[in-house]
Amino acid sequence: MYSRVARLLVAALAVPILVSQTACVKTPSTGPPVTAEYRVAQAVAVLVEANRTATEAAISLNRASVLDRGTTAEILNYTGAVARSAKAVLAVLDDGRPLEEKRAEIRAALATLSNAGLLQKGGLPPAVVTALTTVQLLVEETLRAVGP
Amino acid sequence: MNPQTLLLIFRGVELLATLGPLALAEAAKIRDLLQAPGSDITAELKVIKNGALAAADETLAMIAAWQAEQGL
Numbered sequence: 536m537y538s539r540v541a542r543l544l545v546a547a548l549a550v551p552i553l554v555s556q557t558a559c560v561k562t563p564s565t566g567p568p569v570t571a572e573y574r575v576a577q578a579v580a581v582l583v584e585a586n587r588t589a590t591e592a593a594i595s596l597n598r599a600s601v602l603d604r605g606t607t608a609e610i611l612n613y614t615g616a617v618a619r620s621a622k623a624v625l626a627v628l629d630d631g632r633p634l635e636e637k638r639a640e641i642r643a644a645l646a647t648l649s650n651a652g653l654l655q656k657g658g659l660p661p662a663v664v665t666a667l668t669t670v671q672l673l674v675e676e677t678l679r680a681v682g683p
Numbered sequence: 684m685n686p687q688t689l690l691l692i693f694r695g696v697e698l699l700a701t702l703g704p705l706a707l708a709e710a711a712k713i714r715d716l717l718q719a720p721g722s723d724i725t726a727e728l729k730v731i732k733n734g735a736l737a738a739a740d741e742t743l744a745m746i747a748a749w750q751a752e753q754g755l
Contacts, residue, residue, distance in 0.1 A: 608755065
C-alpha cells in the first residue's frame with residue numbers, strides 16, 4: 536500500500552517537473568519527420584485497441600446477461616470485421632510499395648465497415664453504444680489519415 | 684509553534700527529500716523517451732504495426748473463444 540502511494544506521489548511530482556523542464560529547455564526535435572505511412576499505422580493501432588475494448592465489453596456484458604446472444608453475435612461480427620480489415624491494412628502497409636500506390640486498397644479494406652444498422656436498432660447498453668461509436672469514428676479517422 | 688506542527692513539517696520535508704530525487708529521475712526518463720535524438724522511425728513503425736497486429740489477433744481469438752463457448 537505504502538509503495539503504491541509513494542509511486543503515485545512520484546508520478547505526481549514527475550509531471551510538473553517534466554513540464555517545467557520542457558518549458559525551460561527548448562530542445563529542437565532531432566528525429567526524422569513523421570511519414571504518411573506512420574500516421575496511418577498509428578491510426579490503425581488506435582483503432583484496433585478501441586475495437587478490442589468494444590469486443591471485451593460485449594463479451595463481458597453477455598456473460599453478465601446484460602446482452603443477449605444474438606445482439607452479442609452481431610456486435611462481434613462487426614468487431615471481427617474491423618479486426619480482419621485492420622490486419623489487411625497492416626499487410627498492405629508492409630508490402631514495401633509507397634503509400635501513394637496503395638491508398639485505394641487501404642480505403643477499400645476499411646470502406647465497407649459500418650455499424651450504423653447495429654446502432655439504429657437501439658436497446659444497446661450506453662457503454663456498448665459508446666464503444667461502437669468510438670470504433671466507427673476511428674475507422675473514419677484512419678480513412679482520413681490514408682487520404683483521398 | 685507547537686511540537687506536533689514541527690514534527691509534521693519535519694515529516695513533510697523528509698518525504699520531499701525522499702521522493703524529490705525519484706521524481707527527478709522519472710521526469711528525466713520520460714523526457715529522454717520523448718526527445719530520443721535520432722530515433723529510428725522505421726523501427727518505431729515496426730513496433731506500432733506489430734502491436735496493432737497483436738491486438739487484432741487477440742480480438743479475433745476472443746471472438747473465436749466466445750463463439751466456441753456458445754456452440755456457434
